[in-house]
Amino acid sequence: MIRFALRRLGILLLTMLFLASMVFWLTNLPSNLEKMAKSEASVRMTDADVDLWLGRNGYDRPQVVRFGEWLGVLPAWQPGEGATLAGRCAAVGADPGQRFCGALQGHLGASTVFDQPVTRVIAPKLAATGWLMLYAMLVLTLGGIGLGVVSGIREGSPTDRIVSTLAIVSTATPDYVWAVILVVIFASATSGLSPILGDLGLIETPTLFLGTATSAETAITWRNFTLPVLAIGLYGVGYIASITRASMVEVMRAQYIRTARLKGLGKARIVLRHALRNAMIVPVTVIMLQFPWLLSGVVIIEIIFNYKGFGWLVVQAAGNNDIELLMGCTMVAAVIVLITQLVSDIAYTLLNPRLRFG
Secondary structure, X not given: OHHXXXXXXXXXXXXXXXXXXXXXXXXXXXXXXXHHHHHHOOOOOOHHHHHHHHHHOOOOOOHHHHHHHHHOOOOOOOOOOOOOOOOHHHHOOOOOOOOOOOHHHOOOOEEOOOOEEHHHHHHHHHHXXXXXXXXXXXXXXXXXXXHHHHHHOOOOOHHHHHHHHHHHHHHHOOHHHHHHHHHHHHOOOOOOHHHHHHHOXXXXXXXXXXXXXXXXXXXXXXXXXXXXXXXXXXXXXXXXHHHHHHHHHHHHOOHHHHHHHHOOOOHHHXXXXXXXXXXXXXXXXXXXXXXXXXXXXXXXXXXXXXXXXXXXXXXXXXXXXXXXXXXXXXXXXXXXXXXXHHHHHHHHHHHOHHHHOO
């Protein structure tokens, strides 16, 4: 197991290095550098002025050198005469005598829009999105596995058909459509359930839930956080339920389950002690691989519900051509995705004895 984890970790590091080089090259294309120069100096700059500005601020050097500085394996650029930008170490708030100020030292550069180190800008936004992803993952996991198990042990029954139909509807409806539906039903003062509940005196507020999650940035409550969590969770719960059902049906037909039944064991004991663990091998792996989808899905949901998290920050970085911030956001997202894939591989190995002892 240790050798397996070390081998996967080595592959992860090589993948990160490749992704970092590709993202750095794409974000530092000449057109992007020209936009950054005009946004930092003047939109009326001529091509000659742009070249002069880029030269004074160190952007005319080879990309390999600048990537080495970003990575932290080469000494950071220091401003010279005529430069308008601070040196890399000064911009990220490093010690004055420090020469290397790259990703390996924990510095991802400085944001030109927020005028702060990228790590300081990303940290609170990533934490805000982390809470959204955590609650959505709980809805997705508990709801999907629960429905899948109930449907799988009752194959062919009306319960199975109902759950399967709901799973198809859930998966076929995008998360942003769920967001609109949920807002109309639960967060509208003129339609949906809120006016009915208000007339009955069951709620004191105009709406049952809030249609915006802005207040959740300071304090998460059931009113401001339920709808964005459900919008993300409902889209994925059907997929997890379908995977769990298929795995559960296959396990319940296995020979050892028939043997357990012939021994007189109760259905609950058969499901919980014999079938469930083997049936969870595929669903657990699939659940861990939902993190990349969650990271991309929260971008739309955060915009719809005006929740300033990591997805909102990515949109701001791209819209304002903030190269350092966009590079940092991309690499943080890549690290999260690759780590979850590593955990998924390890979990699959732990759950599957054939791989563990093979």
